[in-house]
Amino acid sequence: MNPATKRTGTPQPGAHLRLVSDRAAGPQPGITLSGVSKTYRSRDGDVPSLRPLDFHINEGEFFVVVGPSGCGKSTLLKMISGLLPPSSGEILVEGERVTKPHGNVGIVFQNSLLLPWRSILGNVMLPIDMKRLPRERYLQRAKELLKLVGLAARWTP
Numbered sequence: 001m002n003p004a005t006k007r008t009g010t011p012q013p014g015a016h017l018r019l020v021s022d023r024a025a026g027p028q029p030g031i032t033l034s035g036v037s038k039t040y041r042s043r044d045g046d047v048p049s050l051r052p053l054d055f056h057i058n059e060g061e062f063f064v065v066v067g068p069s070g071c072g073k074s075t076l077l078k079m080i081s082g083l084l085p086p087s088s089g090e091i092l093v094e095g096e097r098v099t100k101p102h103g104n105v106g107i108v109f110q111n112s113l114l115l116p117w118r119s120i121l122g123n124v125m126l127p128i129d130m131k132r133l134p135r136e137r138y139l140q141r142a143k144e145l146l147k148l149v150g151l152a153a154r155w156t157p
């Protein structure tokens with residue numbers, strides 16, 4: 001595990017993320033951030049949300065972002081997944097520069113975000129459907145996962 005960021009001790013709204021590990025980057029492409037910052041532009045003015053960050057996450061490594069509300073955790077994750085452009089710097093995922101949403105990222109949202117018009121199984125299968133992968137190849141696995149969490153009886157297609 002690489003506990004890479006932590007609260008600086010500055011109370012909100014000045015809380016910001018910073019790197020606390022100086023472990024050297026490994027040889028794998030992984031995820032690399034170079035000088036990545038974010039300032040949101042709003043009607044009330046600029047909101048500096050992330051001070052420039054530089055770090056590398058190796059393939060297979062667990063990376064933890066910890067901090068109080070408003071310190072920029074979601075902002076950081078949205079930028080790595082390509083949902084939000086950084087204000088400065090560059091993000092590489094497996095050697096490719098992130099400029100738009102890409103298929104290498106899965107997000108578990110803070111709030112429950114199930115699609116109410118889909119069954120439980122349909123919600124589990126959503127990423128498969130969105131990627132237009134063959135349903136029959138993944139259906140069994142989806143059912144196994146539902147069984148694992150005690151929802152085997154709820155997989156009406």
Ligand SMILES: Nc1ncnc2c1ncn2[C@@H]1O[C@H](COP(=O)(O)OP(=O)(O)OP(=O)(O)O)[C@@H](O)[C@H]1O
Nearest residue numbers: 040042047048049068069070071072073074075076
């Ligand atoms: N769309 C936006 N427009 C303007 N400011 C924003 C926007 N989204 C986030 N911010 C601001 O950017 C800062 C970082 O927000 P962010 O949501 O990344 O924090 P967080 O660490 O994920 O907080 P939480 O723990 O509450 O989820 C906050 O000051 C927030 O108010």
Ligand SMILES: [Mg+2]
Nearest residue numbers: 073074075110
């Ligand atoms: Mg958040």
